[in-house]
Amino acid sequence: MTAPPQASHGLPASPQAAPVEQPSITPVTASTDRASSVEQPSPVEQTECSRAGCRQQAVWALHWRNPRIHAADRRKTWIACGEHVVYLREFLSARDFPVEVAALAQRPA
Structure with a gap:
């Protein structure tokens, strides 16, 4: 039986690690400056409220x-449903961040 290969520092060499599959990350909104190789979200994902845990359709x-x-x-953009627009605006305003709120323009299907 042969001994395991030794690394230069005297410890056994670590086995070759298998590549780890990265999870798919889908942005909340599509950005026009993203590379074309990035998978674009579906229309439902594009209009999901930015409030943590909320899955309502965004309108703001x-x-x-x-x-x-x-x-x-x-400028950064968050999108919000009618229930959370005030909460998110107050969250940003409390930190003295300039905020503008506008109706979310819906993209044609």
Whole structure:
């Protein structure tokens, strides 16, 4: 019987690890600046409320930025259902983040 191969530091060499399959990550909204190789979400996923745990259809867009880290022309967007638009706006406003709320433009099917 032969001894396992030794690494240069005297410990047994670790076996070749099998590649780990990465989970599929689907963004809440489709962004126009994403690479074309990124899988685009379905229309239902595109309009899901950004509030944690909420799966309601979003009808509002909250455009905001963190002025401490984002340039003045940089905007992030969360989308919200009617029930959570006020909560999300107040969450961002409490942190002194500039927020604009607008009706979410629905994309044609």
